[in-house]
Amino acid sequence: MQQMLGPTRYAYTDITAITNHFRDKLGQGGYGSVFKGVLSPGNVHVAVKMLEGNSNCNGEDFISEVATIGRIHHVNVVRLMGFCPEEMRQALVYEYMPRGSLDKYIFSAKKSFCWDKLMEIALGIARGIHYLHQGCDMQILHFDIKPHNILLDSNFVPKLADFGLAKLYPRDNSFVPSRALRGTIGYIAPEMISRSFGVISSKSDVYSFGMLLLEMAGGRRNVDPNAAHSSQAYYPSWVYDRLTQQEWGEISVHVVDMHELERKLCIVGLWCIQMRSQDRPTMGEVIEMLEGCVEGLEMPSRPLFCDEGHTHTEDTYHLSSELTEISEEDMSEKVQVMVV
Structure with missing residues (x-):
């Protein structure tokens, strides 16, 4: 069902709950900070990327882009599971990769x-x-x-x-x-x-x-x-x-x-x-x-x-x-x- 519907849209309050108020930071990237989170029900581990305010990704273009990318499924591409489009609080929710980066x-x-x-x-x-x-x-x-x-x-x-x-x-x-x-x-x-x-x-x-x-x-x-x-x-x-x-x-x-x-x-x-x-x-x-x-x-x-x-x-x-x-x-x- 998740694959058919594409990524889930979350409110910023949902993101804070998923990350337990951003308690576990995984790292910092070119677009912003990444935090470990858990989706319930099911206790599915995820990585939540909070985009910086100057990321130039806003409004309908952001929603359209992540909705399209969220329907991409390949064994060698990290899956986008959700997003938060709120202005200055944009986030992307990815599947969690436990072994880290190459x-x-x-x-x-x-x-x-x-x-x-x-x-x-x-x-x-x-x-x-x-x-x-x-x-x-x-x-x-x-x-x-x-x-x-x-x-x-x-x-x-x-x-x-x-x-x-x-x-x-x-x-x-x-x-x-x-x-x-x-x-x-x-x-x-x-x-x-x-x-x-x-x-x-x-x-x-x-x-x-x-x-x-x-x-x-x-x-x-x-x-x-x-x-x-x-x-x-x-x-x-x-x-x-x-x-x-x-x-x-x-x-x-x-x-x-x-x-x-x-x-x-x-x-x-x-x-x-x-x-x-x-x-x-x-x-x-x-x-x-x-x-x-x-x-x-x-x-x-x-x-x-x-x-x-x-x-x-x-x-x-x-x-x-x-x-x-x-x-x-x-x-x-x-x-x-x-x-x-």
């Missing part, structure tokens, strides 16, 4: 997942993004795919989160207006910052997913200024060199130690982060590559950031991917940074 596992000093499990998680994320792009009546572009926005259920099944306020577009639209943009430095596609790299489209999500894949494979952030060797500071560049060394038959202890699934994640990730959007695969093609044999994967062209002479750690990628965001109005060749 970042705390892949960036842990201790290896949390075996390669098979990592591949399973990567495929789940890819299927969730593909569903948002192609499986709905309206195309949903996430624009902020990163480890922090991938939540895990009790069985470590990955689910896309924080897509709830992403703009909705008809699937036949090949690009979107620049005023709708958002994203996180380190994952944001080049065309989101400068149109000289191409139009903004679903391929912008593909780029972000590629950066996520590389971090999953490397077990580290793509930019690490404190790396033991300067050549390792930017992981996508370093791993490209490792893979091409192997292709040329050069013997390297790093290549010998590279797991087959690690190699697959890296090659697919490098395809996804090609600088020109037209050179990137679609999410459907990404899924096919992840499901196929690594022997059938060709190496992509050397991405621009890997060119010799580029000091990648001194450009915008040097900014912390957790602490910076591009604003919706920022399309004048400069990035406006704000703490999330």
